[in-house]
Amino acid sequence: MRTRPRTFLEVWSRRTAPERFDTYTRWTLYLLSASEPLVALALVGIDPTFTVDGMRVWLLLVLLHTVVCIVTLRAGLTHFLGGAPVRPALLGALGVLSIAVSVVAIWTFPVDGPDDVAGSARYYAMLVGIAFGVLALVPSLTFRRLVVLALGLAAVTGCSVWIGTGPITPTTVGMAVGLALSAAIMLVAMFGSYRASVWMLGVVWEQERNRVLHARLAVAEERLRFSRDLHDVFGRTLSVVAVKSELAAELAARGRPGAEEQMLEVRRIAQDALREVRAVVAGYRSADLAAEMAGARSVLRSAGVETVVHGEETVIGERAQEALAWAVREGVTNVVRHSSAGTCTITLHRTDRHGVVEIVNDGVPPGAVRRSGSGLAGLGERLAAAGGELQTWSEEGRFGLVARVPDDGGPAPGATSAPRTLPATERAPRS
Known part of the structure; x- marks a missing residue:
């Protein structure tokens, strides 16, 4: 009887390699998504011109958005690995909160003119809601769609420079282009790394399923081989035994001689079959x-x-x-x-x-x-x-x-046996 593990190290050591990789990947993605409130607090510290009422509402929305993002990400990973699909209500809540975080960010961090664009945290605060919302959907989206979304969000972020800044000036144009390019690079990198992690998780579990399948096929093949050998040994023998038994019974019923000889022949065939079966079983039970x-x-x-x-x-x-x-x-x-x-x-x-x-x-x-x-x-x-x-x-x-x-049948006199520390003949890769 195995004792129940009590500590984290005991639980971790008893898990298989795919289970460890699954746990590591999942919690890495969860922790990255959980960093959204920290990013929001950093933006509040960078731009002290925020409105107090807007800041309180925005931070509350960020907290709610973080919880929904983690729940959606978990459901998306489950669906990606073959589980139930993500509930539409959860996707709807994620979309509403993502848009709400971005819209309230515009109100929280005011911009009075072109001169305030460079020092304002408004544009990065807008990205917080949308970017982390898309990250929660990474398991459900292909890499191509993620790239298109990243470029679209970068363009929207760049165009948001003109919200509340008055007429277009060379300063606002430069800021819009620079902000769009930096957002595009950052979003593509984030979405790509999330997608790569999810893809690797799927590959690991697919390899584990293949390994289990190959092991089961090997067992099934061995059973078929054993049954085939038994059939080859017993099939013909039992047929002969049945025919000769019927013949002996018929001879005995008619009172004709020869029934005794037929039954003696049946006994001989049965003894031969027993020896053959023992030989087959010995071949399986002996070890080379x-x-x-x-x-x-x-x-x-x-x-x-x-x-x-x-x-x-x-x-x-x-x-x-x-x-x-x-x-x-x-x-x-x-x-x-x-x-x-x-x-x-x-x-x-x-x-x-x-x-x-x-x-x-x-x-x-x-x-x-x-x-x-x-x-x-x-x-x-x-x-x-x-x-x-x-x-x-x-x-x-x-x-x-x-x-x-x-061992008395070792090497002949003058021969040398291999030492204990021969080079490894094979090093099997970890699956």
Whole structure:
């Protein structure tokens, strides 16, 4: 029984890599959207000419707008990843508040003439409502539409320079052009970064779904292969048994000789079928060390665990290979099922006429209580039957399994086995 995590680090360590990336991306976007009130307060500090009544109303609208933006962004991310669509009422509230924040900003930060344009925060305050409102809609919009919106908002911001400034002058024209260009660059960068983050989140979950699908297909393929082998073994045999049984029954019913011989033939066929089935099952139950090492890399790679293998060239006798192959199989199964490992090292070597396999991973959760499962107990019994032993250890977030069995069929005299620290034969990328 696994203990329930109590601290943030325990919860975080038990999450998969896609879940961690999802949490990081979501909260990064939420925190960026939550910075809207801080931007508003900065604008109030920059331009002290604001009206007090307008400032209070504007800041209240900004707070409400921030809450609605975060809720809309969360709903948009859920819909982008295959969930329910964003409710129209929520989109309507977002649009009304975005326009209200921009309109009230014009009243909050007055401009008396062309000379006040350069020092006024009105134009940036207008962008606060519209820009953060569009950011909340990023999961629902394509990058092309976001660019068009950014350019349109930049043009509107530039044209707003002439609101309340009187006749057009070279100063207002220069300010309008400069403000439009700076707003366009800033908005395209903001919208693009938000969209890229959302797109990466979708790619990560798509890869995770593909990994799970491939694992299920591999299991289904193995089941089909096993059923096909059983059909090939049993199909013809059972047909022959049925025919001969009917023949024996017919001969016995008519009182004719030969029924006994037919039933003896049925018994012989059944015994042959039993031997064939045992051979098929033995082929599945026996373990090959080279195949298990290759399978370990494949399984760990599919689970997103970076894998390093040492000593594959080590010569191991046939009697020791099967026991060590079972150790590799059980050890890798424990890493995939019972840990949150990021890296795993598998080392094969020989010491003092013993074949040894060591499997070390870094996936022990903080505060986890060490327990010996039935799989390790069965592996220990299997190794003991072969004259070997199983040892496990755990420290500083790492878990190690050491399987040792006698090996008299190692390298010939004068041959050298591979050292323990051979270069990694393969390093699996994290998925």
